[in-house]
Amino acid sequence: MSDPVLKINHLTMQFGGVVAVDNFSMHINSGEIVALIGPNGAGKTTAFNAVTGVYTPTSGTINLLGQNITGNRPDQITKLGIARTFQNIRLFSSMTVFENVLTAHHLRKTSNIFTATLRLNASEERKMREDTDALLRKVDLYDLRDEIATSLPYGKQRLLEIVRALATRPKLLLLDEPAAGMNPQETDELGAFIRRIRDEFDLTIFIIEHHMNLVMEISDRIYVIEFGKQIAEGTPSEIQNNEAVIAAYLGGDDL
Amino acid sequence: MSNTTQKKTLSKEQILSAVIVLVFYVAVFIAEQTIPSTSMLFTVLKKGATYALVAVSMNLLNGFTGIFSLGQAGFMLIGAYVYAIFTIPLAQRASVYQYYNGGIVQTTLPVFIAMILAGLVAAFFAFLIGLPVLRLKSDYLAVATLGFAEIIRAVFQWDKIGPLTNGSNMLRLFPTFNDFNIRNASGEVTIYLSTLVPLLISGVCIALIVLLINSTFGRALRAIKDDEIAAEAMGIRLSSHKQLAFCISSFFTGVGGAMLAMYQTTVQAKSFTTAMTYEILLIVVIGGIGSVTGSCISSFLFVACSEWWLRFLDQKHMIGNFEVPLLRNGFRLVVFSVIIMIVVLFFRQGIMGTRELPDLFRKRPTDRKKGRGIKA
Numbered sequence: 292m293s294d295p296v297l298k299i300n301h302l303t304m305q306f307g308g309v310v311a312v313d314n315f316s317m318h319i320n321s322g323e324i325v326a327l328i329g330p331n332g333a334g335k336t337t338a339f340n341a342v343t344g345v346y347t348p349t350s351g352t353i354n355l356l357g358q359n360i361t362g363n364r365p366d367q368i369t370k371l372g373i374a375r376t377f378q379n380i381r382l383f384s385s386m387t388v389f390e391n392v393l394t395a396h397h398l399r400k401t402s403n404i405f406t407a408t409l410r411l412n413a414s415e416e417r418k419m420r421e422d423t424d425a426l427l428r429k430v431d432l433y434d435l436r437d438e439i440a441t442s443l444p445y446g447k448q449r450l451l452e453i454v455r456a457l458a459t460r461p462k463l464l465l466l467d468e469p470a471a472g473m474n475p476q477e478t479d480e481l482g483a484f485i486r487r488i489r490d491e492f493d494l495t496i497f498i499i500e501h502h503m504n505l506v507m508e509i510s511d512r513i514y515v516i517e518f519g520k521q522i523a524e525g526t527p528s529e530i531q532n533n534e535a536v537i538a539a540y541l542g543g544d545d546l
Numbered sequence: 547m548s549n550t551t552q553k554k555t556l557s558k559e560q561i562l563s564a565v566i567v568l569v570f571y572v573a574v575f576i577a578e579q580t581i582p583s584t585s586m587l588f589t590v591l592k593k594g595a596t597y598a599l600v601a602v603s604m605n606l607l608n609g610f611t612g613i614f615s616l617g618q619a620g621f622m623l624i625g626a627y628v629y630a631i632f633t634i635p636l637a638q639r640a641s642v643y644q645y646y647n648g649g650i651v652q653t654t655l656p657v658f659i660a661m662i663l664a665g666l667v668a669a670f671f672a673f674l675i676g677l678p679v680l681r682l683k684s685d686y687l688a689v690a691t692l693g694f695a696e697i698i699r700a701v702f703q704w705d706k707i708g709p710l711t712n713g714s715n716m717l718r719l720f721p722t723f724n725d726f727n728i729r730n731a732s733g734e735v736t737i738y739l740s741t742l743v744p745l746l747i748s749g750v751c752i753a754l755i756v757l758l759i760n761s762t763f764g765r766a767l768r769a770i771k772d773d774e775i776a777a778e779a780m781g782i783r784l785s786s787h788k789q790l791a792f793c794i795s796s797f798f799t800g801v802g803g804a805m806l807a808m809y810q811t812t813v814q815a816k817s818f819t820t821a822m823t824y825e826i827l828l829i830v831v832i833g834g835i836g837s838v839t840g841s842c843i844s845s846f847l848f849v850a851c852s853e854w855w856l857r858f859l860d861q862k863h864m865i866g867n868f869e870v871p872l873l874r875n876g877f878r879l880v881v882f883s884v885i886i887m888i889v890v891l892f893f894r895q896g897i898m899g900t901r902e903l904p905d906l907f908r909k910r911p912t913d914r915k916k917g918r919g920i921k922a
């Protein structure tokens with residue numbers, strides 16, 4: 292069997308006295324959609340930040356397709372094939388929808404500052420722009436192409452963040468609460484959208500989400516953490532019937 | 547939508563803008579041949595061209611990359627000195643470096659080569675201090691670059707390196723803007739170019755900066771300004787891109803320093819004060835942080851006000867027997883400061899906000915101005 296796309300071994304992430312993630316291990320196989328759930332402050336976003344290099348783990352290792360990426364910079368990790376969205380949307384606020392997605396093509400440029408300034412990279416630039424337009428068409432955002440990204444409705448902004456991440460051509464896509472702030476209809480569409488991009492872009496997806504309906508519908512497997520520690524792992528039906536999970540989490544009003 | 551076709555050729559607005567710039571240059575050329583060369587107009591245009599280049603370079607950092615650097619005077623000083631040191635004619639070195647036996651540099655470079663060298667040396671210094679300084683967060687970075695400029699100013703006056711810099715003495719007798727005029731055999735000027743050439747040099751440099759801003763690297767810089775964490779997550783390496791912006795900005799600031807040397811006709815380290823950096827910063831703020839066009843327009847307005855239009859405030863005026871109150875030496879600076887405070891307090895977007903010249907001709911007022919924040 293080939294290496295899992297993502298493998299986290301005994302990850303611990305400590306901030307001063309707070310242990311946000313505590314000896315957490317997991318893996319995601321190619322093509323899977325895996326969810327990470329848990330109560331507020333459980334350490335989910337922190338785990339994402341450790342995987343994407345925003346934080347350097349206190350201990351533990353992170354492997355992407357068998358390669359140890361622990362301690363790499365965020366931009367290196369993105370180039371290696373992990374893209375992400377943010378819980379609190381982080382679009383480029385001075386840019387249009389088009390420019391936001393176009394900027395995500397920068398990491399594949401072959402031009403340098405001189406060739407780019409003197410427009411000797413015109414064909415590459417044209418290709419970037421065409422690819423951006425093609426991607427926007429594919430995900431039905433082309434009509435909003437020239438709008439300032441942060442002026443879009445909330446749900447569209449979440450969608451755009453996913454599309455911008457896709458433009459880096461990741462192998463693994465990390466989504467941090469993509470349904471937050473979406474209305475029920477948008478949430479339904481999001482589920483279908485995530486499945487669709489998984490298939491069309493050959494992705495493996497790691498998702499943090501509080502909408503249980505969405506999680507149960509799209510996930511192949513689910514990890515549950517509380518206080519940074521794993522309390523359960525399994526298929527959606529296994530998780531729904533897990534006593535510890537129900538006690539810690541699903542019993543609450545999140546369901 | 548016609549967007550895809552628009553990308554390939556120039557848009558109507560861009561062509562119109564190019565025509566305006568061209569008309570400006572032609573008008574300057576004609577004015578130079580017809581108006582006496584002592585007119586304040588030319589002083590303003592020459593100094594304005596110099597300040598415009600430095601202001602646009604600063605805007606590249608503050609407005610487009612989000613690096614709040616205050617080292618401008620230092621990099622201008624480096625540029626001015628490199629230019630002066632390498633262009634003083636050999637025959638004049640003995641008199642310029644009279645306390646240092648004619649100095650140690652005994653080569654004279656062509657003017658344009660020396661200007662490029664001025665930029666390169668400034669960029670090299672930027673590279674060296676960029677390594678530690680660019681890691682700092684905004685306020686600390688501002689203080690560190692300000693400190694750098696002060697140190698440079700002191701070091702260049704240091705007696706021990708006098709054979710190179712002429713210590714605290716003036717550098718002079720190097721080629722100035724007036725040497726761009728074309729003269730006949732008997733030394734009379736046949737074609738006046740002393741204003742047009744600096745405007746052209748500045749124009750070419752600013753055009754290069756605009757091309758950079760609109761390239762994929764420019765987008766990466768804007769991404770960094772908007773959100774560093776998101777930029778990194780898009781695969782943009784922060785340190786190298788900031789370093790790049792810092793060096794390029796300093797390169798053009800160095801070229802601007804060389805132009806200032808030519809404008810002033812003499813160079814002395816002690817005149818490159820923090821106040822000079824603040825002037826440039828004000829120009830950027832008044833023009834609009836994030837607008838190249840704004841920086842250019844406000845440079846000329848700023849220079850015109852400080853050197854020309856507000857001069858009358860410094861002189862006593864009599865209406866009949868009545869002496870107009872307040873008008874006396876120094877009052878100009880008071881009025882000037884008040885104008886600046888009004889702009890900063892009530893017109894924070896500056897003259898242009900983040901719009902550029904072509905945006906002014908678009909029917910739908912561009913939606914950019916909402917987007918780009920103006921706070922550095």
Ligand SMILES: Nc1ncnc2c1ncn2[C@@H]1O[C@H](COP(=O)(O)OP(=O)(O)OP(=O)(O)O)[C@@H](O)[C@H]1O
Nearest residue numbers: 306309311329330331332333334335336337338378
């Ligand atoms: N940079 C940091 N410095 C200090 N503490 C931090 C930092 N980042 C996260 N924490 C702490 O780590 C814990 C886990 O936070 P995290 O954001 O990972 O939770 P989460 O599971 O994503 O919660 P939510 O569902 O609310 O998004 C919290 O107690 C938080 O305060």
Ligand SMILES: [Mg+2]
Nearest residue numbers: 335336337378
């Ligand atoms: Mg979170």
